[in-house]
Amino acid sequence: MPKVAIVKRELSKIATALAKVLVILLGLLLAATLTSIATGNTLKLISITLFQSFTNLNVFVYISTLLPTAVGLSLAFSANAWNLGAEGQLVFGAIGATFIALFTPLGRQEIIAPIAALIFASFLGALWALPAALLKMFRGINEALTTLLMNFIAYYVANYLVKGPWRGRTVYGYPTTDMIPIESRIPTAPGYSFSWYVVVACIAIAVLLYLFLYRTRVGIALRALGSSIHFVELSGLSSKKLFLIAFLISGALAGFAGGVKILVYHKKLVEGPIVGGGYGFTSIMVSWLGGLNPLFVIPASYYTAALYILSFGLQIGSAAVGDALSSTIVGFLLALILLADFLTRYRIVIRFR
Amino acid sequence: MMRKPFIEVVEIYKKFGDVIALNGVSLEIYPGEILAVLGENGSGKSTLAKILYGLYFPDKGYIKVDDVVTVFSSPAEAKNRGIFLVSQRPQLVDDMSVLENVALFLNISPSRDLKKKLEVTLRDLGMAIDVDRGVYTLSYTEKQFIDLVKALITQPRLLIVDEAATYLPRELKIKFLDIIKKFAARGGSVMYITHKILEAIEMGDRFIVLRKGDVVGVFEKGVDVTTIRRAMFGSEEYLTTFKRSPKKITHESFALSVENLIVYDEHGKPSVNDVSLNVRSGELISIVGIAGNGQKELGEAIAGLRKAARGRIMLNGNEITHAPASERIKKGLIYVPEDPFREGVAMGLTVAENVKLFSQSKVSRELLDALIKKLDVNPSNPFINVAKLSGGNIQKVSLARLLLTTPKVVVAYSPTRMLDERSKTLTLSILQRLAESGSAVLLLSEDIEEVLHISTRLGVMVSGKIVRFFETPDLESCREDIEKVMVHA
Numbered sequence: 016m017p018k019v020a021i022v023k024r025e026l027s028k029i030a031t032a033l034a035k036v037l038v039i040l041l042g043l044l045l046a047a048t049l050t051s052i053a054t055g056n057t058l059k060l061i062s063i064t065l066f067q068s069f070t071n072l073n074v075f076v077y078i079s080t081l082l083p084t085a086v087g088l089s090l091a092f093s094a095n096a097w098n099l100g101a102e103g104q105l106v107f108g109a110i111g112a113t114f115i116a117l118f119t120p121l122g123r124q125e126i127i128a129p130i131a132a133l134i135f136a137s138f139l140g141a142l143w144a145l146p147a148a149l150l151k152m153f154r155g156i157n158e159a160l161t162t163l164l165m166n167f168i169a170y171y172v173a174n175y176l177v178k179g180p181w182r183g184r185t186v187y188g189y190p191t192t193d194m195i196p197i198e199s200r201i202p203t204a205p206g207y208s209f210s211w212y213v214v215v216a217c218i219a220i221a222v223l224l225y226l227f228l229y230r231t232r233v234g235i236a237l238r239a240l241g242s243s244i245h246f247v248e249l250s251g252l253s254s255k256k257l258f259l260i261a262f263l264i265s266g267a268l269a270g271f272a273g274g275v276k277i278l279v280y281h282k283k284l285v286e287g288p289i290v291g292g293g294y295g296f297t298s299i300m301v302s303w304l305g306g307l308n309p310l311f312v313i314p315a316s317y318y319t320a321a322l323y324i325l326s327f328g329l330q331i332g333s334a335a336v337g338d339a340l341s342s343t344i345v346g347f348l349l350a351l352i353l354l355a356d357f358l359t360r361y362r363i364v365i366r367f368r
Numbered sequence: 369m370m371r372k373p374f375i376e377v378v379e380i381y382k383k384f385g386d387v388i389a390l391n392g393v394s395l396e397i398y399p400g401e402i403l404a405v406l407g408e409n410g411s412g413k414s415t416l417a418k419i420l421y422g423l424y425f426p427d428k429g430y431i432k433v434d435d436v437v438t439v440f441s442s443p444a445e446a447k448n449r450g451i452f453l454v455s456q457r458p459q460l461v462d463d464m465s466v467l468e469n470v471a472l473f474l475n476i477s478p479s480r481d482l483k484k485k486l487e488v489t490l491r492d493l494g495m496a497i498d499v500d501r502g503v504y505t506l507s508y509t510e511k512q513f514i515d516l517v518k519a520l521i522t523q524p525r526l527l528i529v530d531e532a533a534t535y536l537p538r539e540l541k542i543k544f545l546d547i548i549k550k551f552a553a554r555g556g557s558v559m560y561i562t563h564k565i566l567e568a569i570e571m572g573d574r575f576i577v578l579r580k581g582d583v584v585g586v587f588e589k590g591v592d593v594t595t596i597r598r599a600m601f602g603s604e605e606y607l608t609t610f611k612r613s614p615k616k617i618t619h620e621s622f623a624l625s626v627e628n629l630i631v632y633d634e635h636g637k638p639s640v641n642d643v644s645l646n647v648r649s650g651e652l653i654s655i656v657g658i659a660g661n662g663q664k665e666l667g668e669a670i671a672g673l674r675k676a677a678r679g680r681i682m683l684n685g686n687e688i689t690h691a692p693a694s695e696r697i698k699k700g701l702i703y704v705p706e707d708p709f710r711e712g713v714a715m716g717l718t719v720a721e722n723v724k725l726f727s728q729s730k731v732s733r734e735l736l737d738a739l740i741k742k743l744d745v746n747p748s749n750p751f752i753n754v755a756k757l758s759g760g761n762i763q764k765v766s767l768a769r770l771l772l773t774t775p776k777v778v779v780a781y782s783p784t785r786m787l788d789e790r791s792k793t794l795t796l797s798i799l800q801r802l803a804e805s806g807s808a809v810l811l812l813s814e815d816i817e818e819v820l821h822i823s824t825r826l827g828v829m830v831s832g833k834i835v836r837f838f839e840t841p842d843l844e845s846c847r848e849d850i851e852k853v854m855v856h857a
Binding site: 018019020021022023025232235236238239241242243245246247248249250251252253254255364366 | 384385424425439441442671672673692693694695697698703705710711712713714715716717721722724725726728769
């Protein structure tokens with residue numbers, strides 16, 4: 016009988032990267048083939064849909080939300096701070112940005128308005144993360160649970176605002192606020208609903224946080240927190256302060272993403288689940304796809320964004336494969352990343368006797 | 369009649385990333401034989417053990433059991449062939465009882481038969497442990513014995529003992545080693561892994577010395593210490609003899625003082641019971657005692673990793689009794705923890721990143737290289753993950769914290785436990801030099817050998833109390849008295 020063993024291995028960094036890209040490309044090809052067999056569409060048509068999803072500039076719409084949120088989360092997760100509340104923090108960021116744009120005089124001042132709105136959005140995002148962090152630090156209450164539950168509170172706070180005090184005068188009873196003033200919107204790329212300014216800012220944030228996590232003492236200590244609290248304390252750094260920093264930064268970045276959604280995309284506050292849109296949850300996955308390294312989160316958010324587009328493209332495009340199959344394909348392509356990760360770390364040995 | 373080996377290891381080769389752990393190692397172990405495997409930290413001893421036990425898969429080479437080529441892809445398969453590993457960290461599940469642990473290990477249900485068998489085995493070995501107790505209530509020593517017993521209960525054919533006795537207190541160690549010898553006398557094979565030469569000579573029938581993954585010496589019974597030492601470390605001179613410099617106490621005030629300290633252990637019993645001691649700058653004070661007498665808890669309380677229930681701890685005249693550990697470190701205390709894996713380093717980071725965290729100021733590449741060279745960290749690449757280093761080398765990285773500043777106070781708990789002779793000597797000389805240059809050093813230890821030659825004062829700790837201080841220029845002459853106090857009282 017042949018013996019099968021799964022054995023650990025270590026490849027060089029370049030070989031690992033190459034192997035992963037190769038697995039993903041092969042997977043895409045396989046996905047296209049399967050879809051074409053299942054639907055009777057030509058392989059060419061499916062491949063074109065696939066290709067277009069990855070080259071469509073609309074990926075930046077999703078990247079603008081996923082990237083900052085996931086980068087923040089990768090920082091929190093590195094420090095063993097299980098912030099699962101990015102969705103709620105994102106919604107609060109959106110509330111903050113709307114508040115500045117609609118209800119303060121700052122909202123009518125060019126350039127100042129979006130900047131002030133984003134700063135306040137980040138502040139509110141961090142503020143929404145704070146209670147969970149404090150409960151953990153001083154009462155030892157599991158932050159994963161508190162942050163998760165805070166998401167739903169945030170949804171309902173947004174719902175209350177758009178159905179109650181903030182409901183617009185010109186929206187015919189729909190649960191939204193009025194449109195924010197032109198001055199406070201961030202100009203979008205012509206014909207698209209994303210902004211190059213935001214894309215550049217998001218990439219800059221990822222790079223800066225990478226440098227912070229890997230080049231500064233505080234950043235390295237944050238990562239060490241994932242290994243051993245005692246070690247960090249014995250190095251003379253307060254583990255509580257570091258935990259708080261990690262939590263607040265991740266909250267602030269989710270808030271920033273929420274602000275961006277308002278200023279670029281919605282241009283008004285809408286109901287909580289629509290603002291959030293599940294991006295706060297998807298970002299958790301994106302940060303792990305990127306191996307909790309802010310630099311690798313950039314391609315991870317691109318890949319995930321392209322899959323969003325692919326799933327729409329497959330449903331409504333010329334291929335029209337239906338909801339179930341498109342979800343299957345997207346799920347398959349995400350699982351492939353895990354497979355690629357597995358294959359670069361382990362090899363399978365089969366011996367015949 | 370030709371004797372047939374039970375197990376043969378043929379040209380085993382194992383690489384971790386760029387690090388060669390084993391470079392074509394071959395050996396064989398006969399029934400009834402104890403093969404001692406020696407080597408300094410990071411020489412590949414543990415890797416070899418893990419390959420024989422199916423935890424690692426060799427890159428090249430193979431294993432023959434009873435003359436049949438065998439591949440172990442998991443410990444379960446090794447266990448099926450009668451091969452068991454007892455390692456330096458007991459492999460037990462804390463939340464389960466002793467009986468459940470043994471049953472889990474043997475992959476059977478915790479039946480009444482097993483319980484009886486286990487109780488009989490324990491009684492034969494003279495151990496009084498209730499097998500229904502949760503493992504978390506056992507001491508380190510008891511856990512180590514249970515780890516051995518769970519292997520012995522199945523009548524194994526090869527027992528791999530990987531530094532398992534190294535950390536046991538002396539009398540219990542003798543008992544532990546006795547059990548292993550008896551096992552061999554009854555025809556079992558033993559692979560006895562250690563970095564302690566004397567221990568190896570006491571145990572071994574044959575000796576194999578590893579250095580950086582190569583077999584550099586094979587010796588028969590009757591070999592002397594010097595020959596083995598030369599094989600282990602090469603011919604270079606490394607043994608510095610310690611000379612205690614005349615006491616140079618720079619300050620009259622105390623750099624560290626502990627007043628009437630009481631610390632409770634996990635079960636709410638006082639493990640440090642009304643301890644007071646003072647350390648001046650320039651002094652090196654040792655507290656020795658058999659494991660489990662409170663030295664560990666004393667060290668952790670001073671460092672801030674454990675709560676002080678009563679009493680006061682002062683650092684340079686400032687009270688730090690309730691300050692978090694990080695604040696104490698910032699105020700000039702350095703604590704060298706015993707367990708490098710959990711507290712000494714951050715396993716997820718590189719060597720360079722770990723060292724960076726020890727220092728408040730920037731660590732240049734030159735300084736980093738110098739530290740690695742001085743501590744003889746192997747492999748010397750600072751950009752690999754510490755998790756890839758061997759236990760001893762990880763401890764060396766943890767010790768780098770001593771070389772970055774001249775701390776006001778140093779507290780170390782069994783810092784040399786994981787280290788081979790050369791690194792041990794180096795570590796002790798670092799501590800001594802720190803004292804000479806004005807640090808107040810408190811060394812907590814279970815090993816009288818390591819503290820006898822370097823301490824200016826020596827206290828003996830028994831059941832949470834310091835029962836007696838010895839202070840003479842020639843502590844060596846008090847050795848017998850010290851040992852007596854350690855065991856009795």
